[in-house]
Amino acid sequence: MPPKFNLGKGGMTMKRKALKESHLVTLALEASEWIHQTIGTTPSYPAVANSQIKFEAAFNELDTGVLLCKLIQTIDGSVPCKVNNSAKPKSFQARDNIAQFIAACQVGCSQSHSVHF
Numbered sequence: 001m002p003p004k005f006n007l008g009k010g011g012m013t014m015k016r017k018a019l020k021e022s023h024l025v026t027l028a029l030e031a032s033e034w035i036h037q038t039i040g041t042t043p044s045y046p047a048v049a050n051s052q053i054k055f056e057a058a059f060n061e062l063d064t065g066v067l068l069c070k071l072i073q074t075i076d077g078s079v080p081c082k083v084n085n086s087a088k089p090k091s092f093q094a095r096d097n098i099a100q101f102i103a104a105c106q107v108g109c110s111q112s113h114s115v116h117f
Contacts, residue, residue: 065097
């Protein structure tokens, strides 16, 4: 029997919120590990760290946009994606990196015509 979730007047219950957060942790870790494997680098978090430490490190890495720009450069070096390697999470440089990544995806996708934004 599936678990019951009471969304109630105020939104999600604690159980539902915990499940959503654990799913986000899993997705962020999988994305980070796949990107690192694809670009040939090692994650900044130790392999033996607990999942919360791994999640925070992986999320911070993704939040800077550096990994995303390096991913674009690895997949297709002809698509421009300028990366600011010194970007810190939630900084202007991080937002710029992410904007560069999105623009590169749009250019790459419009060239391949396989996906349209």
